[in-house]
Amino acid sequence: MGRVPRRVGMAIAVLALGVAALPRGVRAQSEELRRELEAMRKQLKQMQEQLEKQQKVIDKLSAEKQAPAAPEAATAPGAKTAEAAAADEERLKREVTEHIMQRLRPQLAAANKTFPSQFNPAIGLIVDTVGSYGSKTRGDFELRAAELGISASVDPFARGYAIITGSNQGGFDVEEAAIVTTSLPYNLTFKGGRFFADFGRLSKFHDHDLPFVNRPIVLDRYVGGESQSDGVELNYLVPMRQYLTLTGGWYNKMGAENERVDNTVSRDLSQFTYLGRAATFFSLTDANSVDLGGSWAYTPEVKIDNGASRTLAGIDLTYRYSPLSQASYRGLVWGTELLYNQEDRPVGGFPTTSAAVATSLERALGVPTLAAETRGSPFTLAGPTSAAATPLVFKRRDSTGLYTYLEARLTQRYYPGFLFDYAQDLDHVAGYTTGYSPYLTVWLSEFQRLRLQYTRLEQPGLHENEFFLQWTVILGSHVHSFKDR
């Protein structure tokens, strides 16, 4: 052993003793530093090796590139054509790409094996909360919905999606779970499962997607809230320059809160609901356009309505002013829907409804024939409690209702609007309800929205003033859907 190695050995020994003598914390730190140093050394070595390999490849390719140049020079000295140079460049590029791909392929394959969750669907969550205070209904904070949206392609022929909602009304509800074809010929799309039937415009919107806090009274009362339906639907885009779609639907029933029929009970063909709809679009100018639609839902036999038929028809019209260069911060929308309902209704209304009318509004008003059913439509007819004992007498009833709203887009953030509601009572007992709702929507970003709304509801002999503050956020995946436009 020479002198130098001995000195090094001594130095190591002294260092080791020194390290041993250090307090535990300092020792741990130095240990950590040593590990980091080791890791860095390894990384450096790997990088050096990689660089060497790359250099070898470059050298090899350069040699190959130069080799054929010699005979060429012999045949045409100093006159290498531009074409040959381009071909060389192309070949070099291809070889380098191939080389890189060869190196990457095993890693990519490994990555594919590592992440089986890659096929998981897109997931998004919408949280919709509403705080409200009414002169008679009093105050409430409501988690209106925590809505989980899941969607993905099924295969080359279909896609699937589901909307699962939890709310403070308890439990979870499958709002939609549907399969939609993506490659049917002849411009056809077929849909099956549970989905929002293609009736009108705002019936197909989820609550949080509405332009105002509450669903218009006429939609709540006539359609039964969202046009949720279990069934099948065929949609056809007519192949011509003018936009025209035709829809045919076949459902158990239509309307999430339509309680005329139970979704879980089987029925005769005459007891299903059948739908037809046509929708078109007119581009008046680059900035002005009109959407126009007509919908018709027919149930040949509604058991609860004494076995009579029910017809629900509607016309929807939406005018939009959207100056192309300012579309993100200027615009105007006027939307309106007119609905007509015809069915047999018991004189004085259904007695079952009266059993469920112990609501805050009723208590506050002391009027036993009126109930607060849903926000925005608190005036719902309830039959006299004594009617339960007597056989019901039915009468054919025609009812109409509408909503119309105007919303301006003043800036990227502020969207003020005004909604007018009018809806006749289906049983013709309580007359009609009107609503006046100015509102202001503030978009903090595309994924967060605040809305302030005042609503005055009027019914012959009654009125109610309500204030709402809605706060809605979107987490995760979010798509801009065509039907929500």
Next chain:
Amino acid sequence: MKRLTIAFVILTLLGPAALAPADSKIKVVATIPDLADMARHIGGDLVDVSSIATGVENIHAVPMKPSFATLLNQADVLLLLGLEAEHAFLPALIEASRNPRILRDAPGYIDCSTYVEVLEVPTRIDRALGDQHPMGNPHYNLDPVSMKGAARAIADGLSRNYPEHAAVFKKNLDAYLAQLDAAIARWEKEATPLRGKKLVSYHPDLIYFAERFGMEAFGTIELRAGIPPTPSHIEELEESMRKNKVDIVVRELHYPAGLAETVAQATGAKLVELPAFVGGVPEAKDYISFVDYNLRTMLKAVQGG
């Protein structure tokens, strides 16, 4: 009578399709006029090209008109910027168009970003960072060199769908690239006074332009991409702009005028108003005149013209 009615309904529905003139040209639909212009050069007489946007729109807020669904329904190929630039309208329109030829991953779906060297690819995906584009900044159409890649992608896409015309597309592409290369050489020379100049834009869509012509994209009026500005952000931005001597405030013409003007005035920077696409101003008739216009406008501001 009943049969007659049925026949009438069927004829009404299918008649227009049956009577439509048979057009042998390849129907190309582009999302923006920049790609439409290139497709016309590359496709020549073989193609009939339409664009969804006219060029004055904000690409992230193109109104989703149903008439675009009928346009896409007839398309043989679709050209798009890609990198999720068209996320606000295109996926829904494709679905509404019922055209399997242009579905994502179908041969007719031509993503023009394939050969583009993408900038600002996020290392962290988080909505706290704004309306992010997970695959990177999609506004490469403002950089003529990146758009050479788009032209190549168009030619490749057309050749993939119509291999019988591949030679024509290649020839047209080469001719167009030669034209573009000559213009690029000229632009790079002209842009010398822009080197080192700092700019603030409304949205981070000037990144590629800045990179190409040696400018520095200093910040944005938006708080983050897609998030409207707040008063405190503007205050901080103005202070930082003064400190760092920012030369230019760019208002892309589809953003509101007032605030950009205020920021420019408050900081002593020059206000420049630029179109983001071909057709954004009458002078930007095609891609080359579009870049010409943007460069000329920027130079004018820098040179105090």
